[in-house]
Amino acid sequence: MTVHLVGAGPGDPDLLTLRAASLLARAEVIVHDRLVDPRLLASASSWAELVDVGKTPGSRRNSQDEINDILVDRGRRYETVVRLKGGDPFVFGRGGEEAEALRAAGIDVEVVPGISSSVAGPAAAGIPVTMRGVASGVSIVTAHQDPNNDRQLDWTALANAGTTLVILMGAARARSIAERLVAGGMRPDMPVAVVTNATCPDQCIDRLTLDRLGSEPVANPSVIVVGEVAARDVLRDVPVLASLVEGATS
Structure with missing residues (x-):
């Protein structure tokens, strides 16, 4: 059995x-x-x-x-x-x-094993979570933590890690996450991508900057990608400049 x-x-x-x-x-x-x-x-x-x-x-x-x-x-x-x-x-x-x-x-x-949305979500949006010369690592975290566990995420450390940050289960806490990362030292105009219903027919990709994350409701389930790679769409073979597409949906 x-x-x-x-x-x-x-x-x-x-x-x-x-x-x-x-x-x-x-x-x-x-x-x-x-x-x-x-x-x-x-x-x-x-x-x-x-x-x-x-x-x-x-x-x-x-x-x-x-x-x-x-x-x-x-x-x-x-x-x-x-x-x-x-x-x-x-x-x-x-x-x-x-x-x-x-x-x-x-x-x-x-x-x-199965394919995790933490890598499949960004990939479906044309975002490589690691890329030579852009991001040499990736940190994957959940925003939904056990309230009975005293060990909390160190958002300041994550803000200064220099890696791509992938956040799962963060839709309801998106604004708080953005504020903690900025307070921890990450620049407000850091590119962000929100991939909703990744790999499904109704997949939606919102590209914005960190200071705007959570200013509008984030749908659930979504994968939130924070970092320089979030400004790219390699499937289109062109960079997506977050400053030009703030709040736009791919």
Whole structure:
């Protein structure tokens, strides 16, 4: 009996890995998140139990402990269980917590990596998160932190790291993020790109500067890219000058 922690990728079903597709087709139980594309679930076998444990922002539905209990219960009763998670299970997907809970219960675990929106979102917008002569590194953070954890992000350190900054789950806190980065020393006219519904048919790309981030509501789910690379669109083979396209939608 094995629970497979499967990454569903950034959104487009065509970006699912072959291993993930194979498991979905033969799983007896699929425990899935809210943002998983319905077309992926349509590939499940007709006898599979589909368990929706999606969390809506601000909702108390399906705490992580409850999800762990569901996984342990199904993992004890079925041969093949898939825990289908958006992006990659181990990139802000709480896959580590679920793996520990399952192993503590004596249940085997397999991790099937998926493409994280932290790199797929910028890539779909033509933004390389690293680029020779522009950005030699990338920092990936989540703006949605555990309120019970005293360890908070050091926004001043991030502002001065000199790397591309990719922020997940930051839509509701976009204005606060911008203010903290500027207060930490990042220049107000630093290029920013907001990629909403990355890789999906309704993908939207907003390009602006840091001082304008959050001045208008940021849609959810979005990937926020901060750094010099956010002013580029290599898919068009031309740089996008943020100063000329402030607030415009690509």
